[in-house]
Amino acid sequence: MDIFHRHRQANEHSLAATALERAMQIAEYRPEALVWKGIAALPQTPDLAFIYFANAAQALPDRADIHALVGRSLLAQGHLKLATRYLTTAWKTHPNDLALRMTLWQARSQSEAPAELRRMILAHLPEIHTAQELSQVLKLLATQTDAPGKVGVVRYVPEQRVIQGWAIDLHNLQTPVALRLEANGVSIDTHASAPHPLLSAAGLPTTHGGLRVNVPNPTAAVHLHFADSTPLLGSPVFAMQAFVPPPAAGGRGDKQPVDVLIPVYAGLDETLECINSALEARKLNRTPHRLVVVEDATPLPALAKALRVLASKGKITLVNNAVNLGFIRSMNRAMALSPSKDVVWLNADTRVHGNWLDRLRQVAYSDVSIASVTPFTNNGELMSFPQSRASHPMPSATAQAQLDDLARQTDSSPVEIETGCGFCLYIKRSALDQVGYLDEVHLARGYGEETDWCLRARSLGWRHMGAANVFVAHQGGISFGAEKTLRVAHNNAILRKRYPDASARYNAFCLRDPIKPVRDQLQRARVANLAGLSTAAQKAFWSEQIAQTLHISGGDAHSESVFSLAWRHEHHRVWATLQAPMRPLSLSLEFELPGQYEQLLETLRLLPVCEIQYEQLTRCPTELCGLPSLLGLPYRIICRDDRLLSQDDTFDWQRFACAAAAIQLPWQALQAGYANRLPDAALLPTTHAPASVADxxxxxxxxxxxxxxxxxxxxxxxxxxxxxxxxxxxxxxxxxxxxxxxxxxxxxxxxxxxxxxxxxxxxxxxxxxxxxxxxxxxxxxxxxxxxxxxxxxxxxxxxxxxxxxxxxxxxxxxxxxxxxxxxxxxxx
Missing domain, CATH: 3.40.50.720 (NAD(P)-binding Rossmann-like Domain)
Known part of the structure; x- marks a missing residue:
């Protein structure tokens, strides 16, 4: 590549091209060579540039500039939606790369509806700190007919005890905008009349637009809005003293009481269901605890009223925030209410069952080095069930109770996990005292804070556990909604910088997947429970169409809506993954062949399978071809390979073909050859829609x-x-x-x-x-x-x-x- 650059700088294009082609043949230099070939192709052949850039990005995933080039190649072809989707995914990993952000705004401006683009710009403005990007988004905002003419951003700088920011009128940039400031019942009229370096660098007014408000005595909130009462982005500003953790008070180990902390903002029905489930389970738990509900200035009057009623009856301890503090600030202050108690974070969109708290505490105190415990759930990162790191639908209360009871009866051993998940997180006070509280200075208003805390704890020798004998239902996304994407990207960038080796450890953990054995235990418990039910009762676990076809093929399993058995060869082992649309969460079990063949048979006998359909036979484990006779089921073959015509001393493929109820060939032209080789086979006539021939x-x-x-x-x-x-x-x-x-x-x-x-x-x-x-x-x-x-x-x-x-x-x-x-x- 050095030779290429020398020739390129000397305008020796032929020699540069030769050096570049040579670099393409060397694995070490190929990714960089692809980038330069893409740059050359971009003006005239952006589709070819896409091939070069995208393959380079796959080889160099940490190069944000290459991801931006992929986006540019898609934009040049007019693939606006594809460009926006690709760049958004890259931005989540590289949220602070300017070139990537600028290209993404270009894509959004062409692919998003005006209202959605405006919403995105206003959501991102507080996080924009470069003049180039600010100039770009304000120009986009100014061109929108329904966009607000006046826009501004404010934030509190606790070190200086000042509120600072900027505010401008996009339709009248030459005049400082009028503002109103309200704090402690006092209202003051002012103007954004100070210079602001970011505005000046962005080509906006150099003499005004900035604002600075001294707050020598911290107050709960300062409201800043334009003359028409439109608030500035970031208002109300939390001009308050930094959180100071209380001194460690010590505790009584596994005998000390617990504060169950439920932060509440929106979601009336979900919140009340969460609280009621915890109240109903209270009598089943021997752990002394109270429910502390933190009402974070909810915009729902009905929710605020319902919480006051519960508090007046003594069912909950209610904490009302005068202004919306966000999750991190709220939880820090809630965890400090009782410095001697363990705490449990419990999202307002969860549901608990039975003696859930006793079981979590039992895991927490099974070893002195354990800092936190996370239960099984349908939606909880590593502890998601039936598939880890996936969001599954929230089960009904009845279905969750069945899952939680099975988890309790199975009583699987706890599993150490990389980090806990904040939807339901038991934290020991001894760990909290040593590790400290949440970072409310550098992290944004939510998401990733528990990861930061868990990684800090791990660096001090603490461990985090998954409790496989507890199942807590979790809906997800009620409080933060669409703002989640921005918060996740912002905070993840901070975490990657703080813990540079955490991602590699996390990925290695996911590859090992030590949680899989306990997931399988719960799945087998579900199957065993099914076996004990009557035929009529079993129908509740399946769709109305009870009789199902079992699809057998290689590779990935089918969708969760069908019964499938997918086999794969892994080194010197063979695995078969059984998937079935069991309610409320799909059944997924893995069997190693041939050792667990009998277990596979026992499981299949419990499922409402009426026939078997083979959809791939090349490299198919011959044990699976014996399923029809052992299960007493008819079977058909969809030919997607020519395995039936092979000569194999280890298996009689001709007999297998002839015993099938039907064999479907993909092409009528193959019918004669198959009929000649398999004269007794039930070959179905092949029908196709009229083929369209290329002009x-x-x-x-x-x-x-x-x-x-x-x-x-x-x-x-x-x-x-x-x-x-x-x-x-x-x-x-x-x-x-x-x-x-x-x-x-x-x-x-x-x-x-x-x-x-x-x-x-x-x-x-x-x-x-x-x-x-x-x-x-x-x-x-x-x-x-x-x-x-x-x-x-x-x-x-x-x-x-x-x-x-x-x-x-x-x-x-x-x-x-x-x-x-x-x-x-x-x-x-």
């Missing part, structure tokens, strides 16, 4: 980017693709080939410079990725396609033409002949 005239103007439609696992086919790539180099064809999957031939194909991996982008579908790469068609070089021919499905998914060698199957699939391409592939 030969349109083929003449075909885009240069083609998706490889063949599997590169077959050497003969892969060799044809290598020959075509080399032909493209010799004849200087304007051709780019995209490989959908990795494989042993990909490296050799990429070395030609003609073949590139179709970029893998998080949460982007295959069709979206191909569209962003400018893919104009799917191409197949397979001269004898069988049941595993995937090219037609790819073309249909991408809604592009298919080109293939002539033949009966290709004709049936509606493929155009290779001769209609604007270049010859005869040598391939």
């Amino acid at each position: 030969p005239v349109a083929a003449a103007t075909l885009q240069r980017v083609l998706l490889i439609g063949d599997s590169l696992s077959r050497p003969a086919v892969a060799q044809r693709w290598l020959s075509l790539a080399r032909q493209a180099i010799r004849e200087q064809l304007p051709l780019i080939l995209l490989a959908k999957d990795d494989g042993p031939w990909l490296k050799a194909l990429e070395a030609t410079g003609v073949v590139h991996r179709l970029p893998l982008l998080h949460d982007f579908s295959l069709a979206e990725r191909a569209r962003a790469a400018g893919c104009g068609a799917v191409l197949s070089l397979d001269d004898a396609p069988g049941a595993d021919w995937n090219a037609p499905m790819l073309a249909e998914t991408l809604a592009v033409p298919l080109f293939a060698n002539p033949g009966a199957v290709a004709t049936e699939a509606g493929a155009s002949a290779l001769t209609s391409l604007p270049f010859s592939v005869s040598q391939a």
